[in-house]
Amino acid sequence: MEFYDVHTHQIFLEDNDDPYHSCIFDVYPLEFEVAKESYERHAFSCGIHPWYSEDSDTQMAYLNEIAPNPRIIAIGETGLDRLKGPSFEVQTAVFKKHIKLSEKLSKPVIIHCVKAWEELIQVRKETRPTEPWIIHGYRGRPELTKRLIKEGFLFSIGDNINVESMQLIPLDSLFCETDEDEMTIREIYLQTALALNMEVEEFAGRIAENVRRIFPALPPPKPYYPDEEEEGE
Ligand SMILES: [Zn+2]
Numbered sequence: 001m002e003f004y005d006v007h008t009h010q011i012f013l014e015d016n017d018d019p020y021h022s023c024i025f026d027v028y029p030l031e032f033e034v035a036k037e038s039y040e041r042h043a044f045s046c047g048i049h050p051w052y053s054e055d056s057d058t059q060m061a062y063l064n065e066i067a068p069n070p071r072i073i074a075i076g077e078t079g080l081d082r083l084k085g086p087s088f089e090v091q092t093a094v095f096k097k098h099i100k101l102s103e104k105l106s107k108p109v110i111i112h113c114v115k116a117w118e119e120l121i122q123v124r125k126e127t128r129p130t131e132p133w134i135i136h137g138y139r140g141r142p143e144l145t146k147r148l149i150k151e152g153f154l155f156s157i158g159d160n161i162n163v164e165s166m167q168l169i170p171l172d173s174l175f176c177e178t179d180e181d182e183m184t185i186r187e188i189y190l191q192t193a194l195a196l197n198m199e200v201e202e203f204a205g206r207i208a209e210n211v212r213r214i215f216p217a218l219p220p221p222k223p224y225y226p227d228e229e230e231e232g233e
Contacts, residue, residue, distance in 0.1 A: 001204040001224045004211045005185040006156050007045070007077070007110055007136045007177035011035060016042065020224040021185050024215070026077055026110065028052075029063040036071050043218050045074035045110045051085040053094035060097055067101055073217045075102040076110030077136060080119050088119060099127050108132040108214055110156075117144055121151055132214050137179050142168055149173065154214070159183040163195045171196075171206045175214075 003021035010016070011025045016039065023042040027035045032046055046063060048056045067075060078098035080091050102109045108131050113120045117140070124133065135148065138155040145165040148155075156175040157166065159182070176188050183191070193203035211218060 001189075001201055001226075002208045002221050003185050003189060003204065003224065004176065004207060004215075004218065004221070005178050006074075006134070006175040006211070006215070007158075007179055008185075009180050010178060011038065015184055019222040022211075022218055022221040023185075024074060024110075024218065029059050029066060032066055032069075032072070036069075041219055041221075043073045043215070044071055045076050046072045047076040047078045047098055047110070048094055049077055049085075050079050050081045050091045050095065050112055053091050054086040056094055060094065064101060067105055067107070070217060072107070073215050074108045074110050074134075075105070077112045078109065079112040080114075080116035080123075081112065082115040084114070088116070092119070092123065095123060096127065099123070099129055102131045103129055106131060108134060111135045111153075112137075117148070121147070124151055124153075134175060134214075136177055138165075140165055145169060154210075157188070157192050159188060159191070161192065161195055166192065166195045172210055172213075174207060175210060176207060 005021055005023040007026055008023050009026050016023060024045050025042055026045050029046055048059050075098050078095050085091055111133055113135055132154050134154040134156050136156040137158045139160050139162045142164045145168050154173045155169050156177045158177050158179050176192060178185050189204055190200050193200040
């Protein structure tokens, strides 16, 4: 099995030294220079979180400079949050700058969205992106899930899941992540596979296919074989 964590902030977590999973670390533009020295094996997403999108022109200019770096394989997280951060006007303008960058560089977008689904769909209709948009930490209700699937969104699932919605999402639109959660990526794979009534090996195989399709530049981890590890002990 290969485990992929497509969205995590836990860059200094010891677990990430384990060769059996590959991560996309989410970093702010100003963190990237230092962060990229810390791991050769993992990759990065880089963007300005909607919470901190006020007065972000300098960061945005810097993001535009560094984003072509091949180790940055996704733009974000970016998006819209009704509960925290500056006005939607400010958030939307910054979000749209990320979209423009994503399209220009052909790199997917990692999306943070809290209670702003209509606005998110509106921005997607306006900008008509060709790059994949992955909603991270997704746990929306079934009705919303159906709409987002129809609009062409992809989904990344963490520790907190809506089982009914999970079963609606096509398997080729799914990823897993640890974000800031306490569960490990293996635990999240197990929990998600269980919600889908799948064997974790089969589930991991499908997620790995998605990663190869959407993030072909993410270096694969060492495959993990639970049985062999037990024999070795
Ligand atoms: Zn996050």
